[in-house]
Amino acid sequence: MRGDIVLEGVSKTYEGKPVLRDLSLRFEEGKVTAIMGPSGLGKTTLLKILLGLESCEGSVTGMEGRRPAVVFQESRLLPWLSLKQNLELVCGPGKDREIADALALMELTDAADKKPAELSGGMQRRGALARAIAYGGDILVLDEPFTGLDEDLKERIAGKLSRQWRESGQTVLFVTHDSTEAKAYADTIVKLNEGGSL
Amino acid sequence: MNQPTGEKRIGKKLAAVLLWLVFWQLGSMAFGRSFVLPSPVFTCKALLQLMAQPLFWRSCGITLLRVAAGLALASLLGFLGAWAAAISSWMREILSVPASVIKSVPVMSVILIALLCLSGSIVPTFVCFLMCFPVMYTNILQGFDSVPAEYRELAQVYRISDAKYFGRIMVPASMGYIRAGLLLSCGLAWKSTVAAEVLSSPRVSMGYHLLSAKMYLDGPSLFAWTVGIVLLSMLFEKAVRLALRRW
Numbered sequence: 001m002r003g004d005i006v007l008e009g010v011s012k013t014y015e016g017k018p019v020l021r022d023l024s025l026r027f028e029e030g031k032v033t034a035i036m037g038p039s040g041l042g043k044t045t046l047l048k049i050l051l052g053l054e055s056c057e058g059s060v061t062g063m064e065g066r067r068p069a070v071v072f073q074e075s076r077l078l079p080w081l082s083l084k085q086n087l088e089l090v091c092g093p094g095k096d097r098e099i100a101d102a103l104a105l106m107e108l109t110d111a112a113d114k115k116p117a118e119l120s121g122g123m124q125r126r127g128a129l130a131r132a133i134a135y136g137g138d139i140l141v142l143d144e145p146f147t148g149l150d151e152d153l154k155e156r157i158a159g160k161l162s163r164q165w166r167e168s169g170q171t172v173l174f175v176t177h178d179s180t181e182a183k184a185y186a187d188t189i190v191k192l193n194e195g196g197s198l
Numbered sequence: 199m200n201q202p203t204g205e206k207r208i209g210k211k212l213a214a215v216l217l218w219l220v221f222w223q224l225g226s227m228a229f230g231r232s233f234v235l236p237s238p239v240f241t242c243k244a245l246l247q248l249m250a251q252p253l254f255w256r257s258c259g260i261t262l263l264r265v266a267a268g269l270a271l272a273s274l275l276g277f278l279g280a281w282a283a284a285i286s287s288w289m290r291e292i293l294s295v296p297a298s299v300i301k302s303v304p305v306m307s308v309i310l311i312a313l314l315c316l317s318g319s320i321v322p323t324f325v326c327f328l329m330c331f332p333v334m335y336t337n338i339l340q341g342f343d344s345v346p347a348e349y350r351e352l353a354q355v356y357r358i359s360d361a362k363y364f365g366r367i368m369v370p371a372s373m374g375y376i377r378a379g380l381l382l383s384c385g386l387a388w389k390s391t392v393a394a395e396v397l398s399s400p401r402v403s404m405g406y407h408l409l410s411a412k413m414y415l416d417g418p419s420l421f422a423w424t425v426g427i428v429l430l431s432m433l434f435e436k437a438v439r440l441a442l443r444r445w
Contacts, residue, residue, distance in 0.1 A: 053351050070355045076348050080370045089366055090356040135356060 002138065004029050005050065005062035005171075012045055012056045019045050020056070025190060027062075032165055032172040034182035037192035043175045044073055046192070047141055050173070069137030071145045075128040077116040083127050084112040087134045095134065102134035105160055107153075121148040126157065133164075140165070142174035146181065158185055233417035244418035245425055253402070258430055261322075261391060261404040265434065268326025269387045273380065275327075276334025281364070283335075284342040297332040305329060309394045322394035322403070329390040330383040337379025341372025377442050384438055388431040404430075 005027040012020040019042040027033050035043050048054040050063055051070065077086045087099045103109050106126040116124055125148045132140060146154045162185045165172050176182050182189050219238050226237040236244070248254040279297075283290035300308075308328055312321045345368050353363045369376075395405020404427055411419035 051355050053354065067357070068355055072348070072352070074348065076352050078349070078367065078370070080373075081366075089362070090352075090358065 002029055002066065002171075003062050005060070005139075007049075008059045008061075010046075010049065010056050010058035010060065012042065012049065012054065020049075023058070027171065027173055028188065029062075029171055030169040031187040032162070032174070032185060033188045033190060034186035035173060035175045035190045035192065036177070036179065036182055039177070041192045043192055044143055047143055047173065047175060051141060063139075066139050067135075067137040068139045068141050069132035069135040070140075071125075071128045071132050071142040073143040073147075075116070075124040077124055077127050077131075079116050082113050082115055083108060083119065083130075086116070086127065087131050090131055090135050098134045098136060099130075102130040105133060105164075106130040106157065122150065122153065125149060129157070129161070133161075138171070140170055140172040140174075142172070144175055144177070146176075146178075154181075161185075231417075233415045236418040236421050240418045241421040241425060244422035248419070248422050248426070254426070257402050257404050257407055258426065260400075260402045261395065261427075262430060262434065264323045264395075264403075265326060265387045265391045268323045268391060269330055269380075269383055271323075271327045272330035272334050272383065272387075276331055276379070277338055277376075279331075279335045280338035280342055283339050284368075290339075293335065297335050300328055301332045301336075305390050305393055306397075308390075309397045312394070313398055318398040319400040321398040322391045322400070322405070325394035326387045326391040330387050333383045333386060334379045337375045337382070338372060341375025342368055344375070345371045380438055380442065381435065384435040385431065388427065388434070392427055 007023055007025040010020055010023040010025075011018065023046070035046065037043055045054060049056045049060060051068055052063070077083065078089070081089065084099060084103070087102065088095070091099060100109070103112055106129055108123065108126055108130055111119055111123060111127075116127065119127065125145070129142075129145055132142070146158055149157060158181065164170075165185075174186070222235075222238050226235045226240075229235045279289075279293050283293050305325070309321065309325050312324050312328075316324055349367050349371060350363075352358075353367060358367070392405045392408065395403040396409050397405075399406045399409060404423060408420060408423045408427075411417075411423060
């Protein structure tokens with residue numbers, strides 16, 4: 001078991017404007033945490049800090065040596081590769097089974113050989129989720145993972161994912177605007193307010 | 199505005215070519231001297247006569263090889279240079295000097311300097327390489343620089359190796375720029391190679407025959423060789439375009 005992820009006194013400023021201010025937080029190992037709050041309050045910035053993509057003041061511990069699997073706010077599928085090739089790129093060789101399972105879980109088996117431009121927005125989103133699942137990191141970091149999915153599909157996909165998270169005991173952090181979604185799938189909800197405070 | 203269909207487009211193209219041929223014919227009639235401006239019919243006849251000679255095809259083949267070799271070398275070194283510049287700011291500074299200097303040096307100066315240092319038959323290939331290198335280098339580097347930061351972040355979080363990032367993300371993401379650089383260089387490669395052949399005069403070359411035709415005041419042959427160069431250059435560009443479609 002790895003330890004919890006702990007943020008202490010984390011602050012981030014963009015061009016003089018504070019985005020996160022003296023934020024202290026603990027994300028429990030093996031739990032699903034939803035990060036909520038209105039747009040522009042630093043939720044994505046917080047995820048980027050955790051992933052080491054942004055610098056900050058303060059300290060972040062518990063992320064060292066982890067293999068995060070990430071779904072960014074945009075799907076970020078490479079347009080010149082097929083969906084399956086996009087998954088293979090991050091997974092590396094010998095992961096055919098994981099890739100096939102992830103595509104099946106996201107109901108994308110038939111779209112495996114299609115290029116991202118041939119997929120709808122919702123399918124691209126599921127493709128990005130499939131990539132993160134197939135990668136099999138020890139922490140899942142998801143930025144608004146269900147955006148663009150219609151209600152029925154969202155319920156089905158999120159339900160399947162939620163069951164998988166519980167069974168595997170994976171640590172999951174996901175950003176959402178939707179309080180129903182947060183209540184349904186998260187063990188803990190973190191609400192960010194103006195200036196990135198809790 | 200509606201896009202014309204394939205047949206209509208070809209029809210329009212043919213009409214445009216015909217219109218310019220008519221202007222050419224009228225110009226030739228106005229001059230009245232076939233060695234200054236031969237008519238399209240005269241030029242066509244001269245071209246057909248040339249095409250009957252094996253030397254014509256040998257000259258075309260050798261010039262084509264020189265163009266291809268110069269362009270291939272410029273593409274390869276342009277690619278390697280851009281890659282080095284993308285990962286090292288020192289290399290970027292070092293390579294920016296020759297890239298911008300060569301861009302502004304007149305082709306004729308390059309040919310004359312090359313003639314002082316190299317043997318005649320290498321000069322056209324060298325000049326072609328030198329003229330195309332800055333175009334390829336600049337375009338490819340611009341392509342590498344414009345790879346979205348999002349892809350870098352993706353590679354970073356998923357721990358994609360540098361080699362894989364370069365081959366599977368950076369190069370494909372820059373293909374638009376690489377393609378544009380190659381197509382730009384195609385025309386430049388032909389112009390500079392033939393100009394260098396004219397001045398260095400290797401016996402078997404299109405440029406040498408251009409010069410001979412001019413020296414003997416053989417207008418129809420001069421025009422026929424020019425038309426041959428233009429046609430071959432267009433075919434070459436089409437072939438490059440076709441090859442690039444695979445990527």
